[in-house]
Amino acid sequence: MIAMFSSDAAEFPTHLNRILQRGAELDHAVEDRVRAILQDVKTNGDEALQRYTHMFDHIDLATVGLRIPQAQIDAAYHALPEPERLALENAAANIRAFHARQVRQTWFDQDAHGNLTGQRFLPLEAVGIYVPGGKAAYPSSVLMNALPAKVAGVPRVAMVVPTPQGIWNPAVLAAAKIAGVDEVYRIGGAQAVAALAYGTPTISRVDKIVGPGNIYVATAKRMVFGTVDIDMIAGPSEILIIADESANPRHLAIDLLSQAEHDEMASSILVTPSHALATAVAAAVEDELQRLPRAEIARKSIDDYGAIITVPDINTACELSNQIAPEHLELAINDPFSILHRIKNAGAIFMGHFTPEAVGDYIAGPNHVLPTGGTARFFGPLGLDDFVKRSSIIAYTPEGLAAVAKDVATLTAMEGLDAHGLSVSARIV
Helix, strand or coil: CCEEEECCCCCHHHHHHHHHCCCCCCCHHHHHHHHHHHHHHHHHCHHHHHHHHHHHHCCCHHHHCCECCHHHHHHHHHHCCHHHHHHHHHHHHHHHHHHHCCCCCCEEEECCCCCEEEEEEEECCEEEEECCCCCCCCHHHHHHHHHHHHHHCCCEEEEECCCHHHCCCHHHHHHHHHHCCCEEECCCHHHHHHHHHHCCCCCCCCCEEECCCCHHHHHHHHHHECCEEECCCCCCCEEEEEECCCCCHHHHHHHHHHHHCCCCCCEEEEEECCHHHHHHHHHHHHHHHCCCCCHHHHHHHHHHHEEEEECCCHHHHHHHHHHHCCCEEEEECCCHHHCHHHCCCCCEEEECCCCCHHHHHHCCCCCCCCCCCCHHHCCCCCCHHHHEEEEEEEECCHHHHHHHHHHHHHHHHHHCCHHHHHHHHCCCC
16 A cells, blocks of 8 residues: 655655655666767767667668658648547647746846846747657647747757657647647657757757656756756656645545556655545555556556655645655645645646646646656746747947946956956047
8 A cells, every 4th residue: 555654753754755766866877878879879960860760669760761751740630530639739729828928028228328238038949859659649748848939939849759660659740730840750769869969960950958758868868968958857757735634535546646657656645634534545546546557557656656644734734845846736625825825846736626737737738847856946847938048138338338437447356357347448538
């Protein structure tokens, strides 16, 4: 069964730390392998991509081509069953609308001397999106990563998606069309990250790489950071639920399992002041596991990294949540807004009994690319700001420069940078 602890139990800190540190250790063998792949693609370009794709995905890029033709993408869209197509279109509309609210405007400010200062916002010129491939179907990830870029005005969005054994998911290609992706390439792994970061004869380099992937993809993104920007170093997924006696135990159990079914490393935690609720949820988790198609994965996640924690009161639950800084936080109480001010660290916050995490993952509009592993202490969801760059604008008048000349001379002298001071004083008549 899922582990149950009181927050004041002696063993609690050790168990909690084991959950929070899962996946934190670097695998140096993976790093060495990824470093070699990155250098190979950087040096040998398309030829290296062909070798790795043949090795790992068992397809011949020289025969099928590196880029998926637009006609094939269009066909996937039109062949999609209408309910699936409409669901993707509805989700896309909500995601566009939400991110449109985040658009920043270039601004200028003028002082008494006529000096102008301001900021200019421009979209990045090219963004790469990594999407897991094969039998996996993650069209929602396509929408969440591509649409903010397009709303920001990024003119070129290139998507990479592996097609092992030639298998590709039509919903993923349909989502790419809906989101306005400009290029789709049938490659994956660290080699795909390298192609986006460094460029090849076929694939032009990008300015930023976003999107989820396995440990090789995550390691490659970390290693190319600085050559390009990345969204984040994503760790195993996680959910934390704060609940009181008003919550439905079965609903909470299903919400915990909705995270556990992702993968064996996912973490699902319930924090509650109600011992009766804690016991009921633990039983409900066992009951729901009997019917879950991905029960084997969910069982290992629940056994290894799940927990039900009882606390003295809801305020203590909020304090514990802030310490954990979860990716997903559900406030399953009657009046969630009454405690919202106590929540300081969370990637996404789901309010009340009728807002399960799944509505945020798929349809609500806010981005489901969220900080994991406690990084919500200083990091937020993927958004429009991730796809724009800022430039400071400074325009001084002769009178304005004269007015600050003395201060500049003093400051530059303090730092011993005489040419800096002279660059101002030489202009003062």
